[in-house]
Amino acid sequence: MTASSAAAPRRGRPRAFDREAAVAAATRLFWERGYEATSISDLTEAMGIRSGSLYVAFGDKPTLFREALAAYGASPYGDFVARAFSEEATAFGAVARMLREAARIFPDPSHPAGCMTINAATNVSPANAEVQDLLREQRNANLEAMAERLRAGQRDGELAADADPAALAAYYAAVFQGMSQRARDGATESELSLTAELALGAWPGTSR
Amino acid sequence: MTASSAAAPRRGRPRAFDREAAVAAATRLFWERGYEATSISDLTEAMGIRSGSLYVAFGDKPTLFREALAAYGASPYGDFVARAFSEEATAFGAVARMLREAARIFPDPSHPAGCMTINAATNVSPANAEVQDLLREQRNANLEAMAERLRAGQRDGELAADADPAALAAYYAAVFQGMSQRARDGATESELSLTAELALGAWPGTSR
DNA sequence: ACAATTCTTGGTCGATCGTCCTACAATGGA
DNA sequence: TCCATTGTAGGACGATCGACCAAGAATTGT
Numbered sequence: 001m002t003a004s005s006a007a008a009p010r011r012g013r014p015r016a017f018d019r020e021a022a023v024a025a026a027t028r029l030f031w032e033r034g035y036e037a038t039s040i041s042d043l044t045e046a047m048g049i050r051s052g053s054l055y056v057a058f059g060d061k062p063t064l065f066r067e068a069l070a071a072y073g074a075s076p077y078g079d080f081v082a083r084a085f086s087e088e089a090t091a092f093g094a095v096a097r098m099l100r101e102a103a104r105i106f107p108d109p110s111h112p113a114g115c116m117t118i119n120a121a122t123n124v125s126p127a128n129a130e131v132q133d134l135l136r137e138q139r140n141a142n143l144e145a146m147a148e149r150l151r152a153g154q155r156d157g158e159l160a161a162d163a164d165p166a167a168l169a170a171y172y173a174a175v176f177q178g179m180s181q182r183a184r185d186g187a188t189e190s191e192l193s194l195t196a197e198l199a200l201g202a203w204p205g206t207s208r
Numbered sequence: 209m210t211a212s213s214a215a216a217p218r219r220g221r222p223r224a225f226d227r228e229a230a231v232a233a234a235t236r237l238f239w240e241r242g243y244e245a246t247s248i249s250d251l252t253e254a255m256g257i258r259s260g261s262l263y264v265a266f267g268d269k270p271t272l273f274r275e276a277l278a279a280y281g282a283s284p285y286g287d288f289v290a291r292a293f294s295e296e297a298t299a300f301g302a303v304a305r306m307l308r309e310a311a312r313i314f315p316d317p318s319h320p321a322g323c324m325t326i327n328a329a330t331n332v333s334p335a336n337a338e339v340q341d342l343l344r345e346q347r348n349a350n351l352e353a354m355a356e357r358l359r360a361g362q363r364d365g366e367l368a369a370d371a372d373p374a375a376l377a378a379y380y381a382a383v384f385q386g387m388s389q390r391a392r393d394g395a396t397e398s399e400l401s402l403t404a405e406l407a408l409g410a411w412p413g414t415s416r
Numbered sequence: 417a418c419a420a421t422t423c424t425t426g427g428t429c430g431a432t433c434g435t436c437c438t439a440c441a442a443t444g445g446a
Numbered sequence: 447t448c449c450a451t452t453g454t455a456g457g458a459c460g461a462t463c464g465a466c467c468a469a470g471a472a473t474t475g476t
Contacts, residue, residue: 012422013472033300034331036245042333051465053424061464090303118389122330127295136393167402167451174403178386180325185344187378196384202410220452221442228433248434259453382426 008027019057022047027068027075035065035121035131039181048146062131065120068134077105081142081176095146096200097173101186102176103192106183114180117142143173163204228263230255233277235283239335241330242318243273243339270339273328277343280324285313289350289384303354303380304408310384311400314391322388325350333362351381371412 025046029038036065040061058064063158072078080101088094106114117138150165159165179192187195233254235245248269252259266272280286288309296302314322322377325346358373367373387400395403 010422011474013424015423016472033333037331038331039462041462050425052426052467055465056423097273119330122327122389122392123332125241125245139393150304164402167406168397170390170399171403171406174386174390174400175383175407176386177380177389178384181330181385181389182378182382184330185347187423188372191375191378192382194372195379196373198379198410199383199407201227202406218452219444219450221454223453224442245430249432258455260437260456264453287442 014168015053015057017047017049017053017153022049022057023067023071026064027071027116030065030068030070030120031116033069034119034123036124036128040173054179064127065131066134069116077108077111078116080105085149090158091150092158092200094149095203096196099172099176099179099196099199100193102179102187103196106192107187107189113186115177115184118177118180119131119184138178139173143169146173160205168204172199212356213350223261223265225255225257225261228282230358231272231275231279234272235279235324238273238276239280239324242331244332244336256358260359270336273339275329277324283408285316285319286324288313293353293357298366299358300408300411302357303411304404307380307384307387307404307407308401310387311404312397314361314388314400315395315397321391321394323385326385326388327392347381347385351377368413379410380407407413 025048027042029042029046032038033042040054042052043064044054047054049057054064058067061078073082081098084093084097084101088097102115117135121128121132121135146167147169150159150163150169153159154161154163159168179195180185181208182195183192233256234251237250237254239400240246241250246365247263248259251272252262255262257265262272266275280291289306292305292309293302296305310323325343329336329343355374355377358371358377361367362369362371362373367376383403387395387403390403391400
């Protein structure tokens with residue numbers, strides 16, 4: 001690995017476009033339409049570049065998608081779940097914050113509705129199964145991480161001893177994914193907030 | 209409108225394939241991959257016919273999709289929600305049956321996972337927005353029908369007077385859609401059953 | 417000044433998309 | 447028997463897909 005990370009002056013003709021802004025445009029398009037329904041020409045138009053530049057700068061379409069997904073995950077709209085679980089002290093606090101922020105972020109009209117990880121590759125032809133698998137594994141990994149957090153909470157006494165952490169995690173994952181779908185169907189923040197509170201009411205023991 | 213509905217003997221060469229079986233094959237494929245990721249050649253191969261026969265018998269691709277969707281809605285895997293709401297005496301009974309049957313049907317390996325109405329057109333390019341809109345409107349109509357059933361239940365005293373029927377319906381719709389997504393991600397019947405019971409625990413008053 | 421390097425332009429590649437057409441096969445009615 | 451009608455076989459249509467290439471432009475290092 002040779003440096004290259006910093007702003008070391010590179011040889012050759014400099015890029016004429018803002019790489020970060022181009023990725024942001026691609027992210028928005030993939031988020032809105034999904035992987036397969038977004039064509040290279042859709043992308044080049046939105047990114048303001050020609051296909052040659054795209055392939056030089058980003059490789060092929062699946063590679064660009066992975067970069068767009070990483071950009072989503074690093075943005076405020078994509079990292080709020082990870083932040084909730086790393087910053088909240090209790091398991092209930094983390095789940096509650098996850099759902100309440102989802103209710104606010106999913107229908108926000110300043111970006112495509114719902115969660116990109118949930119919606120970007122649900123309908124995919126066999127030729128692009130790798131992308132579908134990538135997102136599926138990410139969702140299942142998020143579920144497992146939530147289950148692990150609940151198990152830890154149970155050990156610490158935050159969660160009733162007779163509760164089922166895996167079942168609770170699966171339940172909240174389903175609610176979260178359903179909220180994303182509802183946002184895509186036009187659900188408002190107030191509807192999703194009510195959904196979040198009803199879902200939180202199922203927390204065992206009501207002790208919180 | 210001139211007769212033509214019954215089995216009146218038609219002129220000309222008879223169809224060489226079973227129309228109902230062909231629609232069933234198309235339904236399965238659309239259900240599995242979604243509208244856009246299913247190509248005409250995919251369809252003709254699965255249906256066992258050539259494209260010429262397909263266009264004569266079914267019109268174009270969106271028309272065939274609508275017929276496949278209708279076949280899904282008339283099948284045991286697609287009509288169980290409607291049956292739950294028409295056959296159960298109480299609002300809670302209908303919602304409970306809807307979720308419990310979804311937990312059994314969504315992951316059934318004898319057919320594609322989840323609900324076709326929910327998953328068949330989530331990622332669609334603008335050219336096919338009509339299909340996406342069709343399914344979205346169907347989902348929203350189902351939600352409104354559930355809300356109406358809960359309002360009726362509230363008038364009949366089945367549901368606590370201070371409960372919010374629209375919010376409850378939106379909540380159970382989100383859970384239902386989330387369960388479909390989880391099934392697509394590999395959730396088992398036992399996981400989905402636990403999710404259903406946790407969701408039902410949020411029913412107001414616990415009086416049921 | 418010149419070479420090495422990198423990016424942009426513009427176009428081409430084979431494959432596949434949904435749709436339709438023509439030629440032929442198989443049936444019912446007259 | 448012959449015609450009208452309908453379905454099938456096979457291929458062609460223009461458009462678009464993702465990917466890549468050659469030529470030229472713009473920059474840095476020597």
